[in-house]
Amino acid sequence: MSPKVWNRHASPLSVYSRMATLPLLLLAIWSHVWIGAGLAALATGLVIVWLWLNPRLFSPPSYLGSWAAKATLGERIWLNRMLVPIPREDANKALLLSLVAGVGFVVAVLGAVETHLWLTVSGMVVTYAGKLVFLDRMVALYERMHDAHPLYRFWTSVPDNDNRQKRKTTCNLQR
Numbered sequence: 001m002s003p004k005v006w007n008r009h010a011s012p013l014s015v016y017s018r019m020a021t022l023p024l025l026l027l028a029i030w031s032h033v034w035i036g037a038g039l040a041a042l043a044t045g046l047v048i049v050w051l052w053l054n055p056r057l058f059s060p061p062s063y064l065g066s067w068a069a070k071a072t073l074g075e076r077i078w079l080n081r082m083l084v085p086i087p088r089e090d091a092n093k094a095l096l097l098s099l100v101a102g103v104g105f106v107v108a109v110l111g112a113v114e115t116h117l118w119l120t121v122s123g124m125v126v127t128y129a130g131k132l133v134f135l136d137r138m139v140a141l142y143e144r145m146h147d148a149h150p151l152y153r154f155w156t157s158v159p160d161n162d163n164r165q166k167r168k169t170t171c172n173l174q175r
Contacts, residue, residue, distance in 0.1 A: 001055060006076050009055030015068035015135075018054045021047060022108070022127060026120055029112035067139060073155060074138030077145050084149050090141050094134060101130030 001009065008014060025047045032040035061069050077086060078094050108123025110116075146152050 005055050006072065007060040008058050010064060010069040010072040011058040011061045012066050012068035014055050014058040015072060018051065019128075019131070021051060021054070022105075022124060025051075026108055026112040026124060029109060030115055030120070032113075033115055067135075070139040070142045071135040072138075073152075074140070074142035074145075075135070076155075077141055077152060078138060084145075084151060086141060086145060090137065090144070093137055094141070097130050097134035097137060099130075101127050101134060104128075104130055 025044065028040060028043035028047050030040075031043055035043070063069070064073065077084070078091070081091055104123045104126025106123070108120050108127055111119030111121070111123050142152075
């Protein structure tokens, strides 16, 4: 995602609506039993399009102190760890939690394909647990790294200037 898209994704509306999409995705996959494979694939495709559109639809938040905004900024810092190193412990925890969420996601999708309720639900619970703890760790990473590198301080700084105010100026060039 571009920096502009990341800024939009920092909106709590983007973060929470995206988090709420997992049950819809699993339902779309599961629906092959009721509506057939073709329509289920279409429904799944629509959910995937929504997941792609979601961080692009919402306006950037005016306040970056929310948990969701900090989680998004922390995730951006984690993804940027090759250019600006982060503490090894934070990187390892984030990777482990991503793997937990990923395994849970695979289990949930397999459960939806096989229409196995307990597999689907348990996979979804593991996915949410891994993702929510991951996001909480991203908040902690953001708070740790925010002042550690000028790039990250810049992400949340708002220029203080007078360009936003329209001033009435008179200019009399005729004499």
